[in-house]
Amino acid sequence: MNIMTIIGMALTTQGALFLLLGAIGIVRMPDMYTRMQAGTKATTLGAMSFILGIGFMEPAWLLKTILIVVFIALSNPISSHALARAAHRSGIFPLSRENIDLYKRDNQEDKS
Amino acid sequence: METFYYIIGGILLLALVIAAFRFFQGPTAPDRVIALDAMSIILTAGLVMLALVFQRFIYIDVALIYSILGFMGIVSIARWMEKGI
Amino acid sequence: MDGLFQRFAKDKEYHVRFVFSWIILFAIWMALTSSLQIQEVLTGVITVGIVASFTWKNFTTKGLHYLHPQRIFYILLYILVFLKELVKSNFHVAWIVLHPKLPISPGIVRFPTRLKSETAKLILANSITLTPGTLSVDIKDNMYYIHWLEAKNMTDEEAAQSIAGPFENLLIKIFED
Structure with missing residues (x-):
């Protein structure tokens, strides 16, 4: 058991815990947008450090795991951005205690 | 080492079950899609771990293709919700 | 051909x-x-x-x-700043999710950007999504609409300062001038 394996195991454990945290966030949060916040952030870092940890445990695979990590870091925010915009356009508005929704206001001004 | 794989696999399985709860319960369609997105990322991580457990380099390619397909699926569902087909 | x-x-x-x-x-x-x-x-x-x-x-x-050396230096610096913000945002999410009362007051705010290149706008939107408490909802011309977990009534400039602060200057150095 060398030092790379130990770093890899630590990264993998941390990644798995963040993935679990993302799943808990999706269940606990009160409305769609906040669920998306918890889901996107926690699962992105979770998957990144999990896969990088596997790469550290098997150094011959490191380059390819880095490729997957870069792809996840680029693609995950894009899909959540597309989903947030689609949800807002299809009429699901965020919960807001002080009623701050500038996007809705600007869209209504454009129409009138 | 085997114990380590069992623990990590158990955590991933638990995360998958919790996300599936939101998938079945979610009041609106976007909620379900969020849960699906999270589940596909957890499954990608699981596939990479299976590559390590079975010592097969080719499974990493499977994980890469799976994450690309998941991304395309989520984006096309989002486009569909925005405009209709 | x-x-x-x-x-x-x-x-x-x-x-x-x-x-x-x-x-x-x-x-x-x-x-x-x-x-x-x-x-x-x-x-x-x-x-x-x-x-x-x-x-x-x-x-x-x-x-x-x-591939100019100075730009590569700024790209590496950007990646470092981005990773720091990513880790910070994850602990922020962890604190909110595991807190029994869910201390949030969400809303959608907006701010204008000074960036002109389309690639730079895409990278800024991605970075905003992964920083603490923010999620980009739409970009219209140069106006970003951001879902924020601690939304307050504030002017556009204040929102730009507190949301895009660490990233925008670096992106201007990488993609413009």
């Missing part, structure tokens, strides 16, 4: 842009095969050449511009 050569001839920087997309695609090829055997590398050189000759027009806007 004639059309392809005409497109080549019209663009002043065409050979530099072709070389740039060749370098990027070859780096991806090396990561995908991850072997140094001579036949793999030769196949890569030829295949990447063919693919780059079809796609350089769509993939690149400037030539070797981005």
